[in-house]
Amino acid sequence: MVGAVVLDRSGLLAGEGYHRVAGQPHAEQEALEAAGELARGGTLYVNLEPCTHPHRQPSCAEAVLKSGVRRVVISMTDPDQRVRGAGVKMLQAAGVEVVLGVQADRAVRLNEFYIKHRLTGRPFVTVKFAMSLDGKIATSSGESRWITGPEARAQSHLLRHAHDAILVGVGTVLADDPELTARVEGSEARQPVRVVLDSQLRTPPTAKVAGPNTLIATTRVGEVGQAETLVLPHSADGRIELGPLLDELGRRGILSVLVEGGATVHASFFAEGVVDKVHAYVAPIVIGGGRAPSPVGGEGIRQLADAIRLREVDTTRIGDDLLITGYLDVHRDS
Ligand SMILES: NC(=O)c1ccc[n+]([C@@H]2O[C@H](COP(=O)([O-])OP(=O)(O)OC[C@H]3O[C@@H](n4cnc5c(N)ncnc54)[C@H](OP(=O)(O)O)[C@@H]3O)[C@@H](O)[C@H]2O)c1
Structure with missing residues (x-):
C-alpha cells in the first residue's frame, strides 16, 4: 500500500496518487503524472522508497529524476531485495535531497504483510479468536456459534478479506464444517485461500x-x-511442521495468513514462535465449564514470567464486544 503526494515549489498540492493494484502504475508515477510540469523544483512525499527496477514503465526512481523534483521525503526503505536502499542512493547521486524515516513506524505497520514476506519469505501470521468473558471459545459440547455479536462478526469477514489465506485445524473442520469465506459485499472476486492442517487426511470430501x-x-x-x-x-x-508450511505459502506469493483455530492449532503456532499478531474478541457472555476449550490449548507455560506478552496493544469496542490486538514480533527494515 503506497501513496504519494507532490507539492509544487511554493508548497501547494500539485498531484497525488496511490498504487491501486499489482501491475498498475506505482504511486509516485501517478502523482508525478498528475503534477506534470508543476513537479519541477517541488517535493515528493511517499511512504515507501521509490523502486529502481523497471516494471511496466521505467523505474520510479528514474521517473522522479525525470520530473525535476528537488526533494523527496520517504517513510521507509523498500525491503524488496531488488531495492533495499538503491532508490535512495540513486536519487542522492543525482543531487536530489532525500529525507528518510518520516512516520516510519506507521509506514511499517501499513505494509506489515509485505515487509514480513520480503524479509523472511514467509507470510505475516495473525491468530484470531473470539472468546467469552471467562475465556472459552466453545461450550463443553463444542458449540461455538456465535460467541460475539453481529458487529464483531461483520468485522471478522473484513479481516478475512484483507488476508491472502485463512488457516484452521481439522478439528475445527470436523466440529463446525466452516465455509471459511470472506462474506463482504463486493468481495466475491477475491477470496482468501483456505488452508487446513490435516496430517491424516480426516477432512471429509463432503466438507x-x-x-x-x-x-x-x-x-x-x-x-x-x-x-x-x-x-x-x-x-x-505426527503433526504438520509449521516452518515448511509457511515457507511454501510464502513461495506461492501468500503474504498474510489468518489463523482461526482451534485451540490445538493456536497452541502450536505460539509454541513454534511463528505468530506475528493477535486479534482477540472478548464477548460479554459467560460459558463456564472446566472442559470447555479456551483459545490456546497445549501444555501452556508454568511460570507467569514466561507468558507471551503482546506489544503495541490496541483495545477497541465493537458493539458489546471488545477487540484486543497486539504484536509478538516486529519486522522492520528502517
Ligand atoms: N470461537 C472461536 O473463535 C473458535 C474458532 C475455531 C474453532 N473453535 C472451536 O475449537 C474446536 C476445535 O479445536 P481443536 O483444538 O479440537 O482442533 P483444531 O485446533 O481445529 O485442529 C487440531 C488438529 O489439527 C491437526 N494438526 C495438524 N498439524 C497440526 C499442528 N502443527 N498443530 C496443531 N494441530 C495440527 C491435528 O489433527 P491430525 O493429527 O489428525 O492432523 C490436530 O488434532 C471446535 O469446538 C471449534 O468450534 C472456536
Whole structure:
C-alpha cells in the first residue's frame, strides 16, 4: 500500500496518487503524472522508497529524476531485495535531497504483510479468536456459534478479506464444517485461500472446505474432494511442521495468513514462535465449564514470567464486544 503526494515549489498540492493494484502504475508515477510540469523544483512525499527496477514503465526512481523534483521525503526503505536502499542512493547521486524515516513506524505497520514476506519469505501470521468473558471459545459440547455479536462478526469477514489465506485445524473442520469465506459485499472476486492442517487426511470430501481454493496440508498422499493436498514433513508427534508450511505459502506469493483455530492449532503456532499478531474478541457472555476449550490449548507455560506478552496493544469496542490486538514480533527494515 503506497501513496504519494507532490507539492509544487511554493508548497501547494500539485498531484497525488496511490498504487491501486499489482501491475498498475506505482504511486509516485501517478502523482508525478498528475503534477506534470508543476513537479519541477517541488517535493515528493511517499511512504515507501521509490523502486529502481523497471516494471511496466521505467523505474520510479528514474521517473522522479525525470520530473525535476528537488526533494523527496520517504517513510521507509523498500525491503524488496531488488531495492533495499538503491532508490535512495540513486536519487542522492543525482543531487536530489532525500529525507528518510518520516512516520516510519506507521509506514511499517501499513505494509506489515509485505515487509514480513520480503524479509523472511514467509507470510505475516495473525491468530484470531473470539472468546467469552471467562475465556472459552466453545461450550463443553463444542458449540461455538456465535460467541460475539453481529458487529464483531461483520468485522471478522473484513479481516478475512484483507488476508491472502485463512488457516484452521481439522478439528475445527470436523466440529463446525466452516465455509471459511470472506462474506463482504463486493468481495466475491477475491477470496482468501483456505488452508487446513490435516496430517491424516480426516477432512471429509463432503466438507464445505473440500472445494477449489483450498489447500489441505497433510503428511499423506491422497485426495479430498476438489481441494489441493500438499504433503509436508511432520514433527515427532505426527503433526504438520509449521516452518515448511509457511515457507511454501510464502513461495506461492501468500503474504498474510489468518489463523482461526482451534485451540490445538493456536497452541502450536505460539509454541513454534511463528505468530506475528493477535486479534482477540472478548464477548460479554459467560460459558463456564472446566472442559470447555479456551483459545490456546497445549501444555501452556508454568511460570507467569514466561507468558507471551503482546506489544503495541490496541483495545477497541465493537458493539458489546471488545477487540484486543497486539504484536509478538516486529519486522522492520528502517
Ligand atoms: N470461537 C472461536 O473463535 C473458535 C474458532 C475455531 C474453532 N473453535 C472451536 O475449537 C474446536 C476445535 O479445536 P481443536 O483444538 O479440537 O482442533 P483444531 O485446533 O481445529 O485442529 C487440531 C488438529 O489439527 C491437526 N494438526 C495438524 N498439524 C497440526 C499442528 N502443527 N498443530 C496443531 N494441530 C495440527 C491435528 O489433527 P491430525 O493429527 O489428525 O492432523 C490436530 O488434532 C471446535 O469446538 C471449534 O468450534 C472456536
